[in-house]
Amino acid sequence: MAFRKALKRTAIVGGGAVAAVFGLSQLIEYRKTQAQLAHVAAEAELKVPFADELPSRQAQLAALQNTEEFDVLVVGGGATGAGCALDAVTRNLKTALVERSDFSSGTSSRSTKLIHGGVRYLQKAIMKLDYEQYMMVKEALHERANLLEIAPHLSAPLPIMLPVYKWWQLPYYWAGIKMYDLVAGIQCLKSSYVLSKTKALELFPMLKKDKLVGAIVYYDGQHNDARMNMAIGLTAARYGAAVANYTEVVRLLKTNDPLTGKERVCGARCRDVITGQEFDVKAKCVINATGPFTDSLRKMDNEETQNICQPSAGVHIVIPGYYSPDNMGLLDPATSDGRVIFFLPWEKMTIAGTTDTPTNVTAHPIPGEDDINFILNEVRNYLSPDVEVRRGDVLAAWSGIRPLVTDPSSKDTQSICRNHIVSISDTGLVTIAGGKWTTYRSMAEETLDAAVKAHNLSSEPCKTVGLMLEGGKGWTPTLYIRLVQDYGLENEVAQHLAATYGSKAFDVAKMAQVTGQRWPIVGKRLYLVIILYLIYGPLQCKCSLLYFI
Numbered sequence: 204m205a206f207r208k209a210l211k212r213t214a215i216v217g218g219g220a221v222a223a224v225f226g227l228s229q230l231i232e233y234r235k236t237q238a239q240l241a242h243v244a245a246e247a248e249l250k251v252p253f254a255d256e257l258p259s260r261q262a263q264l265a266a267l268q269n270t271e272e273f274d275v276l277v278v279g280g281g282a283t284g285a286g287c288a289l290d291a292v293t294r295n296l297k298t299a300l301v302e303r304s305d306f307s308s309g310t311s312s313r314s315t316k317l318i319h320g321g322v323r324y325l326q327k328a329i330m331k332l333d334y335e336q337y338m339m340v341k342e343a344l345h346e347r348a349n350l351l352e353i354a355p356h357l358s359a360p361l362p363i364m365l366p367v368y369k370w371w372q373l374p375y376y377w378a379g380i381k382m383y384d385l386v387a388g389i390q391c392l393k394s395s396y397v398l399s400k401t402k403a404l405e406l407f408p409m410l411k412k413d414k415l416v417g418a419i420v421y422y423d424g425q426h427n428d429a430r431m432n433m434a435i436g437l438t439a440a441r442y443g444a445a446v447a448n449y450t451e452v453v454r455l456l457k458t459n460d461p462l463t464g465k466e467r468v469c470g471a472r473c474r475d476v477i478t479g480q481e482f483d484v485k486a487k488c489v490i491n492a493t494g495p496f497t498d499s500l501r502k503m504d505n506e507e508t509q510n511i512c513q514p515s516a517g518v519h520i521v522i523p524g525y526y527s528p529d530n531m532g533l534l535d536p537a538t539s540d541g542r543v544i545f546f547l548p549w550e551k552m553t554i555a556g557t558t559d560t561p562t563n564v565t566a567h568p569i570p571g572e573d574d575i576n577f578i579l580n581e582v583r584n585y586l587s588p589d590v591e592v593r594r595g596d597v598l599a600a601w602s603g604i605r606p607l608v609t610d611p612s613s614k615d616t617q618s619i620c621r622n623h624i625v626s627i628s629d630t631g632l633v634t635i636a637g638g639k640w641t642t643y644r645s646m647a648e649e650t651l652d653a654a655v656k657a658h659n660l661s662s663e664p665c666k667t668v669g670l671m672l673e674g675g676k677g678w679t680p681t682l683y684i685r686l687v688q689d690y691g692l693e694n695e696v697a698q699h700l701a702a703t704y705g706s707k708a709f710d711v712a713k714m715a716q717v718t719g720q721r722w723p724i725v726g727k728r729l730y731l732v733i734i735l736y737l738i739y740g741p742l743q744c745k746c747s748l749l750y751f752i
């Protein structure tokens with residue numbers, strides 16, 4: 204009797220659990236479709252005209268000079284500035300964006316290229332029961348899902364392996380990573396899983412075998428940051444923003460407000476860096492999105508605040524693809540001295556990083572030889588002794604300045620916890636600083652909300668969730684096949700174009716057709732030069748020898 208009762212109870216509990224899991228998964232599916240429908244609705248709602256033909260830089264400069272007054276002028280064409288411009292223009296605000304160099308020439312092209320919620324932040328949030336940290340991760344995970352959706356050609360989920368070297372770490376990491384999946388909820392890219400030592404080495408053969416216990420694999424997004432930045436800027440231009448590169452703000456224009464009698468910012472003096480010509484751009488609201496954040500800004504808000512920002516340089520190096528598998532990254536979130544070490548596959552190469560050294564803010568930070576050697580040494584620690592790590596293998600290196608370093612021991616304002624600050628000066632200048640690439644969109648939304656409120660702009664609500672970026676619409680994972688078929692491109696070239704330009708790759712392929720040339724021609728020309736050199740070189744050599752004789 205007792206046995207049957209127990210069995211019955213087990214059946215009820217087990218059945219209940221299965222039903223609950225099933226119910227939950229159904230709910231998640233339902234919410235997924237609802238979310239997708241909401242995106243479609245958002246795009247249908249957008250009343251801003253969309254240009255099929257992108258205006259030239261010349262036309263954009265003319266628009267900057269001839270428009271009587273913009274609603275919003277954004278200074279800085281990094282991820283944050285471009286995001287603000289897109290947010291503003293799709294709210295039906297008359298928008299301008301100026302960048303003094305190339306778009307994304309600053310920090311935005313020097314990142315680790317991950318679209319991530321921050322596993323480490325989550326760990327901190329849980330260990331310290333910090334709700335703000337938790338919300339920051341949740342928001343970033345939401346933005347991660349959005350970015351992967353609106354620019355599918357430039358971004359993709361990437362499996363990342365955490366090697367485990369101590370038994371006790373396995374359940375600890377596993378629980379942490381599962382939490383990460385759970386916080387992402389329906390926006391979890393793919394579920395994380397545990398690997399045995401053998402399986403881990405099968406997937407990542409270059410890994411050092413010594414002491415390896417196993418590994419945990421989780422998913423984050425990866426993107427081409429510079430291209431993504433361009434896509435955001437170009438989309439803003441398509442919706443009508445006047446967007447110009449090589450245009451620098453030399454000073455802000457100020458006027459006395461007739462209503463309040465106070466001085467306020469009413470535009471900026473810009474300089475076309477190429478011609479040197481200067482002109483004024485008038486705007487109701489100027490947004491400062493010029494990047495690396497300094498304490499001067501926080502001091503503006505409150506003289507008493509301590510310096511919590513120690514700008515630090517992060518160096519990345521590019522090494523050949525044979526240092527990592529094609530589609531698996533490696534990350535050690537907790538080296539003994541608390542740094543993050545990673546190898547990530549990128550464009551058939553491997554990116555390794557990173558350093559964390561105090562620096563002074565400069566426009567074009569350059570990685571030092573010691574930084575490069577430091578990373579190479581770290582790389583050696585993770586790889587099997589068979590793999591010889593050589594200085595000569597370093598193909599490229601770059602340095603980016605981390606704008607904001609929060610001191611975890613100092614209890615600070617909410618916005619610092621969230622890694623970025625939106626502030627409005629007495630003269631009405633809106634500054635957005637800090638944050639991370641992944642959250643550029645929500646930062647832009649917050650900035651524009653603040654700007655609209657402060658300047659009483661007549662604006663529609665934010666429309667950028669689910670708004671497709673340049674090249675994203677009409678892109679499919681098999682688009683490159685059509686490029687091969689229709690334009691006779693090499694497979695690899697077609698894949699590169701599809702992953703770089705998305706659905707606009709056809710326009711690029713068409714351009715190449717006009718002259719009747721195909722890309723590999725570069726290769727053929729090179730052969731020709733080599734052959735000519737082989738023939739001509741010795742001849743010339745002999746001639747000069749003759750001359751000397």
Ligand SMILES: Cc1cc2nc3c(=O)[nH]c(=O)nc-3n(C[C@H](O)[C@H](O)[C@H](O)COP(=O)(O)OP(=O)(O)OC[C@H]3O[C@@H](n4cnc5c(N)ncnc54)[C@H](O)[C@@H]3O)c2cc1C
Pocket residue numbers: 278279280281282283284301302303304305306307308309310311312313314315316317318319450451452453492493494495516517518557602603604605606636637638639640641642
């Ligand atoms: C080493 C490192 C790794 C990172 N990795 C990641 C990552 O993996 N994932 C992630 O989400 N985030 C990452 N980040 C953070 C992310 O890269 C930054 O938060 C983001 O790129 C900041 O963009 P931004 O537009 O604010 O600044 P910037 O990209 O620096 O843009 C500012 C722009 O303003 C322009 N400008 C300045 N002055 C003027 C002027 N007077 N007139 C006109 N233009 C002007 C500059 O030329 C520049 O292009 C990383 C950061 C660093 C340093």
Ligand SMILES: *[C@@H]1O[C@H](CO)[C@@H](O)[C@H](O)[C@H]1NC(C)=O
Pocket residue numbers: 259260446447448449477
């Ligand atoms: C940036 O400037 C270059 C040089 O003037 C120009 O050819 C290019 O079209 C510009 N890009 C954009 C997006 O305006």
Ligand SMILES: *[C@@H]1O[C@H](CO)[C@@H](O)[C@H](O)[C@H]1NC(C)=O
Pocket residue numbers: 455491492493494495496497499500632634635636
């Ligand atoms: C713009 O913001 C940066 C920080 O991002 C700050 O250093 C700079 O002083 C600001 N510019 C102006 C004109 O206030």
Ligand SMILES: *[C@@H]1O[C@H](CO)[C@@H](O)[C@H](O)[C@H]1NC(C)=O
Pocket residue numbers: 561562563
């Ligand atoms: C920053 O600049 C100051 C003054 O120019 C210099 O003394 C200091 O060593 C620099 N710091 C770094 C980390 O380069």
Ligand SMILES: *[C@@H]1O[C@H](CO)[C@@H](O)[C@H](O)[C@H]1NC(C)=O
Pocket residue numbers: 659661
């Ligand atoms: C804001 O603008 C509206 C019209 O667009 C106007 O009616 C209102 O008085 C303005 N408010 C302020 C505070 O300027």
